Amino acid sequence: MENHFNSVEEIDQWIDDKPLALLYIFGERCSVCHGLQPQVQNVIERYPKVEMKQVNVNKVPDVAGRFSIFTVPVVLLFVDGKEYVREARVVPMEPFEEKINKIYTNYLG
Template identity: 35%
Template sequence: MKKGHDLHTARAMDEFVGQPGLRFLYVSAPDCSTCRALLPKLQELLGDYPAIEFAHVDAAEVEEVAERFLILAAPILLLLIDGREYLREDRFVRFGPLRERLDRIHELYAG
């Protein structure tokens, strides 16, 4: 299981996503039951990908995240490669297809 970082400011978020490499950003909302249920499953999945750095942002705490990534509802899962958005999943995530895409990306980038 990958613990990751909790980002509490827009600056911390910008520093995290601006770093080179594979970055996975999970954006949640405080009163979102789907967000709470999805987080441990996502952390377990990302534990299989050592080259992917993981961070969590609460959209209510860091309001700039919605504007920066054009987010209308939570949860949102974003994979960034060298600071650019490469993959986006929202609300109802199908983990089988997500794992297949992450396998390919991880193999190409970190393999």
């Protein structure tokens, strides 16, 4: 996935512009991050109205303060600019998808 951010301002603008935005925050040398990303991507592909992008905390260190991030990876889902889901470090896929499905269904319903 090549859609990376270069600044916190870009991220904030994107979140404001997208009704359903999923931000994946990762670190360069984080094996958990690199293992989790394709799993999250596979879940999100089942929800076409959710746009997923990612940011490397090593390249945009301000993201940690902006979103109160203390570890990576972190998955944040925003609905109309408001944070609805926050998962960090180890993210079990089944409960994660249940949360996404519930929000997605309610949002579109």
